[in-house]
Amino acid sequence: MTHHQPDLDTSPKVSDEVRKTTCYMCACRCGINVHMKDGKVAYIEGNKDHPVNKGVLCAKGSAGIMQHNAPSRLRAPLKRVGERGSGEFEEISWEEALTLATDWLAPIREKHPEKLAFFTGRDQSQSFTSFWAQGFGTPNYAAHGGFCSVNMAAAGIYTMGGAFWEFGQPDWDHTKLFMLFGVAEDHDSNPIKMGIGKLKERGARMIGVNPIRTGYNAVADDWIGITPGTDGLFILALVHCLMKAGRVDLDYLARFTNASVLVNEDPKSEQFGLFLRDSDGEPQVIDRRTGQLAPWNGQGVEPDLAATYRAKGISHRPVFHLMADRYLSDDYAPEAVADRCGIPAQRIRAIAADLARVAFDEAIELDREWTDFRGIKHDKMVGRPVSFHAMRGISAHSNGFQTCRALHTLQIILGSVETPGGMRFKPPYPKPATAHPKPHCKVTPGQALDGPHLGYVQGPEDLCLNDEGDPIRIDKAYSWENPMSAHGLMHMVISNAHAGDPYKIDTLFMYMANMSWNSSMNVGGVHNMLTDKDENGDYVIPRIIYSDAYSSEMVAYADLILPDTTYLERHDCISILDRPICEADGIADAIRWPVVEPDRDVRGFQSVLCDLGARLGLPGFVTDDGSQKYEDYADYITNHIRRPGIGPLAGWRLGENATLQGGRGDANGGQLESYIKNGGFWLAHVPENAAYYKPFSMDYQNWAVEMGCYDVPQPYIFQLYVEPLRKFQAAAEGIGTRQPPERLRGQIKATMDPLPIWYAPFEDGHVDPVEYPIHALTQRPMAMYHSWGTQNAWLRQIHGHNPLYVPTKIWETNNFQEGDWACVTSTHGSITVPVAHQASLNENTIWTWNAIGKRKGAWALDKDAPEATKGFLLNHLIHELLPPKGDGLRWANSDPITGQAAWFDLRVKIEKAAAPEESQPVSPPIKSPVGQGPDELDWKVGE
C-alpha cells in the first residue's frame, strides 16, 4: 500500500474555558489549569505562572480528574445505624446532621469544653479550624503534625526560626553541592524535582542519604545507604571534622548565631547553663571593639567568639567554647561512628572535606548592599553554596528532634543558612520561636479558650499542666513526657481517650485523617478502642463525628459523617496565617474555588463549621445579634479580620482611598474575584537587597512588617544553644518549683541537651537487637498520596499493591525466591506479606510503600482489589507504646522532646512463610456506604 496520510486537524479546540485553582492531590499546593468542556472537567495541567510549580505537575495532580469523579465520594450526611465499625449507615439531611451535632456539642461546651477532642488531620485550614476550637473552648485541638514531622518543624523553629518545605528551601539557583536526607518522595513534591532538575542542568553535585535508593536517591551522584536512626551521629561526625579543621564560618557564627553568647559555667549556680543577661534580659556577648559586655543586639556590637567573662566568682564562656568541648571529642570522630552508621570512615571524611571545599573555596558573592540589625552596612552578600534538605526520614525517630538540630547546626557552622547558595527561608519565615505564641489551655465552661492552642514553650512555666502537675490536654502535649510538642499528638488521642488517661472525653471530632487505618500505629488495637463498650454497654468513646470526602476506612467508625466536597468543588485559602505557598523570593498565598458545583448533597467542611459554630454561638462565628456571622467559608476568607489589617488572604486588600494592595488592608468584598482573575494566587516579590540574611537584615525585616508577616521588626540570631532545652534539663536536675515526675527525670536530663546530641533510638533499648536485627521503614511513592489517592483509577495501576522490599543479604540468607511471602515480626505483632528483592538498599533494612494497603469495603474498591489482598500496612507492627522493659512503666514510642511518633525506630525479624491466600492480618470487610466503582472507564467529556 502506498503512503497515504489522512487529513488531520492539528488545531482542535482544547476546551471551552480554563479555570485556575489550587491542586489538592497532595499537600504541595501547585497551581492548576482546569480545562472545562460542557461544564465538566476535561483535563488538568500545571499553571505556568504559579510560584510553586511553574507549569509542571506530578502524576497525582494530573490524575485529579479521577479523584474528582471517584466512585468513593460520599454523597450525603450519614448517621450510624449498625454497630460501630460495621459500615451500616442511613443517609440523613444536613439539617438533621447539624441539629444532631449541635445537640451533642452544646451541652459539652456549657459544662466541660475539654470533653470535645477536635483533631483535623491533614487539612490546610488550621488557622481556621483552630480558631473554631478556640471559640469552643476545648484545649484539645491539633492537626496531624505529631505523627508527621513535628521534629523537623520544632527543631528548625527553635534553632533557626524556620525549617524546610513550607518554611525554607535550598537556593536551587546557586547551590553547588546538595545533600538530601531521607525525604518522602511526595513532600514538597514538584519544587524538589524542579530543583534537582536545575542542579542536574548545571552539573552540581547531589548526595542522597537514605537507607533506600529510589526516587531522588536514584539520581543522586552519591548515595549513602545509612543505618536508620543514625543520621544524627553521621552529621555530628561531619561537624567534628569541620570544626577540627577550622573549616567553619567564624564571622557568620560570631555575628549571626548565639555561638558568641556567654553561658554560666558554675554547676552550683541556679543559672548554670543559662545565658548571662543584662537588666533588660538580653543575652550578653563580649564586644570585640571594647572587650566589654554588650547585649547581642547592641548597635555596632562585634560579638567575640572566644572571649570568656568572669564575675562574682562565676565563669561564663561563649557557646562556641561549649561546642568545641563537645564536638572536637573523638566520640564523634568518623572512625568512632562508622560501624553504627554503616558508612566507612573514609567516606565520612571525604564528604566533610568536600563540604569544606565547596563552602569556602567556591564561595559566591552577590553585589548587593544590606544592613544588619546592629546597624552595620554590608556591601555584598557572601554565599556558601552547600545546601541541605530533609523531612520525615530523620524526623520520625525518637532521636529525631536532636538529629534535626544537628543538621541545622551543620548548616549554620558552614554559614549556609540564608546566604547565597545555601538554605533560604520563605516568608512569613524566618520567625523565631519567641515570636510564636505560647500554648494556651485555660478552660472556662461556656467560654472561649484563653488563646491559641499550639505554640512554642520557653521553659517549664509554659507547660500545659494543672495544679497537680497532670496534663491538661487529652494528647498530653506540653507535658513532661514531651514538653515541646508544638503540633500536639494526634496519634495518642484515641488511646488516651479510650484509657481515660488523663480523663474521659465525650465526643471525638475529626477531619481528614484516616485514624482507623494508615494514620494510626497498632491498627487492630485502635479498632478495638473505637468499638469498645463499658459495663453499661455504652461506647467507651461515646461519640465520634467525622468529616471526609471519601469512603475511607475511618468512616465506618463514626456515628455521624459530615461529607466534604472534592477539591474542585470548594473554597479554600492557602493562607500566610497557616501553611503558605511562599517562595524564597516571594510572599504568596492562594485559593481554591468551586470550578464545578457538587452534584451530591455534600458541603465543604469549613463552611459546615461556620454553620455549626453559629448554632453553638461560638465567639467569632456569631454577630452581636447572635445570627450567623459567616454564611460560608468564602465569606470567612473574605471578611475575617485576624489582626488589624490582616485577614486570611493578603492579596487585594483594601487600602486608603479604596486602592487595592497586598499585605495589609481592610477586607475587600471582591477579593476572591481578584484571585480568580489572577489565576488563583497572589504573589509579591522580596526586594533584592532583602532576599538573603532575612533574620538579620533590616531590609527584610522592614519589608516583612509592611507585608504583615509581623507587626514590628524582630531580628534575631540562630540558636545553636537552645536555652529552653536547658531550662527543662535544669528542672529535671531539681532546679525550680515546677518539677517533673521522678520517672521522667533521667530521660529529660539525658535528651533535652541544649546542644545537639545523638542517642540511640529508644526501641533499641526496649527490643533485643539480636532477636530483631532488621530495620523496617515505609516511604511514600511519588505517584500516590496515602489516604487521599489510593483508589484513584489511574494511579492504582502504578501502585496497586506494595511488596516488602528486601536487600540482597537478607534475601539470600532466607533463600527467598520471586513470588515468595514472608512473616515479619516485631515485639508487637506480625504480618505475612509478599516480598521482592531490591539490591539498592541498606543491607539491614526492609521497606514498603506507605498506605497502599486498603481494607476490604473501603474506597469503593472490589473486595478482591490487590490493595486488600496483597497490599498491607506496616502499622500493625508498631505500637504507640514501647514494649515493657521491666521497670514497671510503659514508655511512649515517640520523641521525648516533641512527642513525634517514632515510626522509623521499628525493629523486626523476618522468615519465609507459606503463601497465605492474602496478606495477614486480615481485617473483616466493612460495608461500603457508596457501593463499588464501575467495571470500565473511558472518560471523555467532550465530543
Add this chain to the structure above:
Amino acid sequence: MTQLPPPSAKKLGLVIDLDTCVGCHACVISCKGWNTENYGAPLSDQDPYGAAPSGTFLNRVHSYEVQPDQGAAQLIHFPKSCLHCEDAPCVTVCPTGASYKRAEDGIVLVNESDCIGCGLCAWACPYGAREMDAKEGVMKKCTLCVDRIYNENLPEEDREPACVRTCPSGARHFGDLGDPDSDVSQLVAERGGFDLMPEQGTKPVNKYLPPRPKDQEPEIDILAPYLEPVAEDGKGFAHWLDKALSSLPGGAQ
C-alpha cells in the same frame, strides 16, 4: 503492507535524560489525561476499581536495578513510549494503511478509522510501544501530541507534548532531531545520547541521555588538606580560634 514516505528533513522526537528522571510517573499520567480527552478514542480502563485493573497507556516508566562491578547497586528509571522510528516496522507491517509516518515531520500515527485492531503492528514493534485499547478495539500509541504541537488554540509556549510540559525535573526534551543545530540535537551531542536497541535497525528518532557515573567519591588524598587539624601545634583549639578571629575583618589586634 504499508509504505513509508521518503525520510523527512524534520524529525520530531523526544530526548529523555536518564540521569535526571526520578521515576515520578508525571509524564505517564499527563499523557493519559491529554490523550483520553483528545486524539481519537479515549484511553480506556478495564476493571478500574477491581482485582486486576488494566488500562491503555501511551507512555510508561519502567525501573531497572543495575549492579556495577564496584560500589552500590543503582536504580535507573526508564520512560518508554513510541520512538517514531525512521524505519518503522509497525508501519510497514500494517495491512490497511492505518499506521503511517507523516511525511512532513516523521511522526508515526494510527488513523483509527482505518485500524482493524489486528495487532500486527504491536508485534512488529521491538519496543512494545503500542497498546490495543480493549474497549475501542483500535491500536493506540504516542502521537507526540500532534494535536498540541501545532495547535493554534494553545499559547505558543504550550505547543509541546503534554509529557514534556509536565515533567517536573525537566528530564524530557522535545524538538527536531533532524536539525543538527537544534537544542535537542546539541544536547544529544554533548551528553552522548544513544539509540535504544540500535541493532533492531529501526533508526529511532527519540534519544536517551545516559546516567552520569555515580558514587565517584573524590579521592581523599586530594581532599585531605581540607581536613588538616588546626590545633596540632599543641596549643589547642582555643589558641587557633584566637588567631583565626584576629584575622577576620575588625579583628586586627
